[in-house]
Amino acid sequence: MPLRKIVIAQWLLDLGRSLGARSMTYVPNGIDHNRYRLTHRSKTTATSSDECSHVGFKRSQDGIAALQLAKSQFPDLRVVLFGNSYRPSWVPEWMIYEQDPPQDRIVDKLYNGSSIMLSPSQAEVFRFRRRKPPLAVAPSLRPT
Secondary structure (H helix, E strand, O other): OOOOEEEOOHHHHHHHHHOOOOOEEEOOOOOOOOOOOOOOOOOOOOEEEEEOOOOHHHOHHHHHHHHHHHHHHOOOOEEEEEEOOOOOOOOOOOOEEEEOOOHHHHHHHHHOOOOEEOOOOOOOOOOOOOOOOOOOOOHHHOOO
16 A cells, blocks of 8 residues: 655655655644744844753753753853753753743743754654754854
8 A cells, every 4th residue: 555645845745746756745834933933033142942851752961961062162151941840950050941931931032032942852853943943053152
């Protein structure tokens, strides 16, 4: 039995058709771009914000390890993590942790207040990582 292919972008559907694929379905992205959008660029010190989770496959501890390495090279780095439960014991004290912030705060203050986005999840390949505010590196962190 042939499998039906699912694509998440119109250009993938067009490409598949141009390559001869027949049974494809386009499923548009379910993110509300009127809500989850860049409203302003962070002009403050280099800031990273991301979800922090106790769930193993989200690899939050790996992300924190990467941020600690970055902090050793860029002492002004500010990190704001958020999650839906208590602050994990393995989050360093210098990192800010917000428990269960409202969605408006996540979008307006955390994502839009950040110049660095980190998404270390092992299993959520297409989750939100490429749809968060730009994955730009703050000018103060760019290699010289």
